Amino acid sequence: MDDMVDVGCLMLATMTPELQKQHENMVAYEMIQNLKDIYEGQARQERYETSKALFQCKMSEGSPVGAHVIKMMGYIQTLEKLGFALNDELATDVILQSLPDSFIQFVMNFNMNEINKTLPQLLGMLRTAESNMKKGGSKSVLMVRVAKEKGKKVAKSMGSGKTKPKGKEALKPKGGVSKDGKCFHCGKTGHWKRNCPIYLEDVKKAKAVGASVSGTAHEKDSS
CATH class of the missing domain: 3.30.160 (Double Stranded RNA Binding Domain)
Structure with missing residues (x-):
């Protein structure tokens, strides 16, 4: 009973004045049960709203990827505080699924190489990919590949034609x-x-x- 009185006093000391008035005539156990009744329903509603916002979050084409991923990381951290933590792999999948079509090549390479990164590391990689796309990096790579293929075709067609003259015949005016x-x-x-x-x-x-x-x-x- 002495311990219960001490715990009750400690709980009342940490409450707001409004809650103190509601619980001043209750023992510690009654306070805990009443607080659960008050806040568990609120926590469930908050979890529902947070998970809904997280899974429906989609990045619009052209918007900065950094702000988008940071917002999603905030939702994930809120769920963790509410007792519903997502592991890194599931959180990564949710973020990658929210990206627009301009990041489709990044997502394909990420999944094919089975890259395992923390959310801050994933954020850094996405920012780097966004910077490269703005500079035309992916387009340049594509152009280089096309140019190489064309060069191979031209070389092949030249090799299948007549051979060039050699020796004195090549120097004949x-x-x-x-x-x-x-x-x-x-x-x-x-x-x-x-x-x-x-x-x-x-x-x-x-x-x-x-x-x-x-x-x-x-x-x-x-x-």
């Missing part, structure tokens, strides 16, 4: 330019044979002479 850089027709430097004004003039004159000769022959045949 083409297009009417001599080895010392002079035009084959006039002997001057600075242009190709096909662009040589003297060569072009000679070709023009040859065509004119050929046309006149063919015309004369035609007149003879008709006469």
